[in-house]
Amino acid sequence: MTIPDFLTTxxxxxxxxxxxxxxxxxxxxxxxxxxETNGHSIATKVPAIIPMAMRKVPYYVEDNxxxxxxxxxxxxxxxxxxxxxxxxxxxxxxSPEQFYxxxxxxxxxxxxxxxxxxxxxxxxxxxxxxxxSVHGASVxxxxxxxxxxxxxxxxxxxxxxxxDFGFNWEDWGRWDAMEVQNIAEEMYGTDPxxxxxxxxxxxxxxxxxxxxxxxxxxxxxxxxxxWYSLFSYAGKDKLEEASALEHMFTRANHASHTLELSRNxxxxxxxxxxxxxxxxxSVDQARFMRKHLAExxxxxxxxxxxxxxxxxxxxxxxxxxxxxxxxxPDNDVVKTFEFRTVNPGVSSESRYITLYxxxxxxxxxxxxATQNVRTEKQIKKDEVLKTRNISIETENLKTFKVDLKHTxxxxxxxxxxxxxxxxxxxxxxxxEAWFKKDNETWVLTxxxxxxxxxxxxxxxxxxxxxxxxxxxxxxxxxxxxxxDWAFNKARFDAETFYYRGNGSIDIISxxxxxxxxxxxxxxxxxxxxSTNSAWKVLLNDSPVQVKxxxxxxxxxxxxxxxxxxxxxxPRTDSDTASIAVITGTGLNGFKAxxxxxxxxxxxxxxxxxxxxxxxxxxxxxxxxxxxxxxxxWSLEQGDIEWKTN
Numbered sequence: 001m002t003i004p005d006f007l008t009t010x011x012x013x014x015x016x017x018x019x020x021x022x023x024x025x026x027x028x029x030x031x032x033x034x035x036e037t038n039g040h041s042i043a044t045k046v047p048a049i050i051p052m053a054m055r056k057v058p059y060y061v062e063d064n065x066x067x068x069x070x071x072x073x074x075x076x077x078x079x080x081x082x083x084x085x086x087x088x089x090x091x092x093x094x095s096p097e098q099f100y101x102x103x104x105x106x107x108x109x110x111x112x113x114x115x116x117x118x119x120x121x122x123x124x125x126x127x128x129x130x131x132x133s134v135h136g137a138s139v140x141x142x143x144x145x146x147x148x149x150x151x152x153x154x155x156x157x158x159x160x161x162x163x164d165f166g167f168n169w170e171d172w173g174r175w176d177a178m179e180v181q182n183i184a185e186e187m188y189g190t191d192p193x194x195x196x197x198x199x200x201x202x203x204x205x206x207x208x209x210x211x212x213x214x215x216x217x218x219x220x221x222x223x224x225x226x227w228y229s230l231f232s233y234a235g236k237d238k239l240e241e242a243s244a245l246e247h248m249f250t251r252a253n254h255a256s257h258t259l260e261l262s263r264n265x266x267x268x269x270x271x272x273x274x275x276x277x278x279x280x281x282s283v284d285q286a287r288f289m290r291k292h293l294a295e296x297x298x299x300x301x302x303x304x305x306x307x308x309x310x311x312x313x314x315x316x317x318x319x320x321x322x323x324x325x326x327x328x329p330d331n332d333v334v335k336t337f338e339f340r341t342v343n344p345g346v347s348s349e350s351r352y353i354t355l356y357x358x359x360x361x362x363x364x365x366x367x368x369a370t371q372n373v374r375t376e377k378q379i380k381k382d383e384v385l386k387t388r389n390i391s392i393e394t395e396n397l398k399t400f401k402v403d404l405k406h407t408x409x410x411x412x413x414x415x416x417x418x419x420x421x422x423x424x425x426x427x428x429x430x431x432e433a434w435f436k437k438d439n440e441t442w443v444l445t446x447x448x449x450x451x452x453x454x455x456x457x458x459x460x461x462x463x464x465x466x467x468x469x470x471x472x473x474x475x476x477x478x479x480x481x482x483x484d485w486a487f488n489k490a491r492f493d494a495e496t497f498y499y500r501g502n503g504s505i506d507i508i509s510x511x512x513x514x515x516x517x518x519x520x521x522x523x524x525x526x527x528x529x530s531t532n533s534a535w536k537v538l539l540n541d542s543p544v545q546v547k548x549x550x551x552x553x554x555x556x557x558x559x560x561x562x563x564x565x566x567x568x569x570p571r572t573d574s575d576t577a578s579i580a581v582i583t584g585t586g587l588n589g590f591k592a593x594x595x596x597x598x599x600x601x602x603x604x605x606x607x608x609x610x611x612x613x614x615x616x617x618x619x620x621x622x623x624x625x626x627x628x629x630x631x632x633w634s635l636e637q638g639d640i641e642w643k644t645n
Contacts, residue, residue, distance in 0.1 A: 002056070002112045002502065005100040006063040006071070006093040013042065014063050015103050017112035017504070018075060018087065019056045022049040031084070033059040036074040037091075040064055046077070047506060053491050056504045058105065058112045065093040097121075099145040104183055108175055108467045109497070111504035115180045116145035118156040119188075129154030129194035131323070132181055133314070134210070136201030138164050144203070148315045153324070154194065157184040161206070162501040167601035168230060169199075169206025170256055172501050174346075175467060177210055181217070193328040198222040200314045201281060205233070208289075211268070212261035215339065216350045220269035220326040222319045225278055225310055227285045229258045230602040244641045248626045251362040252461055252604040254342035260364055262292060263338045267350070269326045270300035271319055275308025331406035340366035340395070345459025352403040356448065356455060358396050359437065361628045361639065362606070365396040373410060387412040388427075394418055398631065399436045399448065417442045451575035454631045458578055462568045462605035463598060465580035466497075468522040472507045473534050475527025478548075485590045486526040489582060493524070493596065500599050510534040515573050522577045528584065538579050542569045543635045544608055546583045551610055554635045556642075558624060561586025562613040564593035566605050570633060588613045592622075608640065 031046035159180035167173035204226015227233035274286035339350035388410035497503035584590035615622030630637025
């Protein structure tokens with residue numbers, strides 16, 4: 001179960017979740033859960049559960065205890081007035097001085113998730129700091145929070161990574177960490193300028209990864225006994241590529257190449273700690289990063305403990321002393337910074353610049369920015385004029401934004417982008433400036449208004465659709481065998497995501513889907529245009545069309561029942577939601593699409609992947625085409641690599 005702790009200082013409604021198994025051959029609908037505790041009861045409607053499936057569902061419960069204790073909550077399942085089942089669940093009642101857990105509804109899939117807290121014993125009237133502490137493999141967030149003593153200047157917040165092993169703090173683990181960071185910042189009123197990141201082992205890797213991916217979120221980071229990259233932990237920093245097709249998958253997964261983002265660490269202080277006798281994560285990981293950072297970073301510390309193995313604690317005063325020396329500076333005093341990303345849909349903002357669109361999608365993009373203020377006294381008017389000059393070097397950018405709010409005190413703002421000068425920008429009446437590359441030169445432009453185009457809210461890659469309160473839609477318009485495949489594959493994926501990511505997915509048939517009812521929710525579609533009626537509603541404009549016995553991609557056609565595909569495309573009726581498609585041209589193609597690798601961390605799929613059913617034996621040679629749509633979601637402006645015989 002995923003349940004919170006009760007707090008003696010709170011009297012409110014909290015949320016938990018429990019598994020229900022539908023062992024019948026029909027959809028379970030119209031159920032409710034009633035919780036009873038301390039003389040209070042509350043009812044919660046249960047979402048539908050498909051036949052022969054398990055789902056973890058939310059329920060609400062009253063927190064109305066004022067003394068520390070362990071109490072029983074009765075959780076009863078009803079259909080109408082008929083009691084179907086019940087359980088007695090132990091809840092802990094804690095005081096805020098203890099570590100405790102809170103729950104929340106995740107925007108990723110509507111599931112109940114938790115994070116743990118060790119509140120500070122605050123000795124200051126300043127806004128408290130936040131120490132986001134990410135746990136190691138097999139270590140729960142509760143255990144992570146329990147390791148800390150109360151700090152007198154901030155709160156320790158421990159997210160879950162969705163599971164004890166989860167996603168290596170990448171993919172859904174990364175989303176979970178940042179979701180918790182945002183919730184905790186609002187709930188505890190922490191100071192965004194004094195937010196710090198640390199973690200041990202897998203959490204040490206998470207610290208390296210999150211620190212590089214969202215560099216302006218942290219004043220300082222402290223990886224402990226962690227590996228800096230998934231690839232370094234596997235024994236190689238770079239994936240070996242034998243073909244252009246393979247490079248497409250490397251591009252899709254560039255967000256995991258942490259080392260390529262390492263200059264983002266210049267945003268904050270870095271404190272590295274490792275034991276020299278570590279028999280789980282070699283100290284070579286830390287020594288490499290010490291040497292690497294020494295080439296360009298002027299604010300990092302390194303502490304190597306003699307004769308210490310993998311675990312020797314996480315609550316070190318040296319780390320928190322280092323943290324205390326660091327705050328995130330205001331944008332107007334930042335003289336220079338660098339920011340790099342591979343996917344604006346993962347990370348797009350730093351300081352006062354937003355990377356909006358790339359020239360070559362999913363290759364590394366970035367900026368190097370410097371600014372200075374020059375004052376000039378006007379003798380005749382006896383006044384001082386301030387001119388702020390901003391110089392920006394770009395890498396692989398098509399469109400980006402410069403936030404001008406920090407320049408409002410200047411009388412004149414000049415921006416130089418790759419040698420192209422923009423003089424006397426109106427910073428007092430305009431809060432931002434947008435730039436777009438046109439015929440290989442930069443021009444000042446208006447803010448983009450076409451939300452359909454690729455942008456940081458919705459940029460692509462197949463995995464991106466697996467969020468935004470996603471819903472699985474299986475087809476019912478095919479043959480019995482085709483319909484059985486779609487239903488069973490949707491059920492398998494939902495239970496896989498439960499197992500890997502503590503998820504809870506709505507699964508419905510194409511007959512039950514409507515744009516209005518499921519507005520702004522990402523859709524995972526199972527089937528093709530012949531077998532799933534939601535295809536016409538959602539994918540009529542897609543440049544890749546799949547029906548029985550044929551895939552059409554541009555002017556290329558693949559005919560036969562043995563082709564499968566993974567596709568993504570935006571919902572045209574939404575500014576945020578996406579569609580992911582698991583599809584095939586027939587039973588043989590559907591079966592080829594069964595392997596469920598997209599829930600693994602450190603793997604990703606481009607916008608389009610078409611393959612045949614030899615992929616089981618032939619690997620990369622079973623792929624017919626893969627690549628990325630353009631910024632307008634077209635094939636013509638995109639980058640598709642085709643199999644060469």
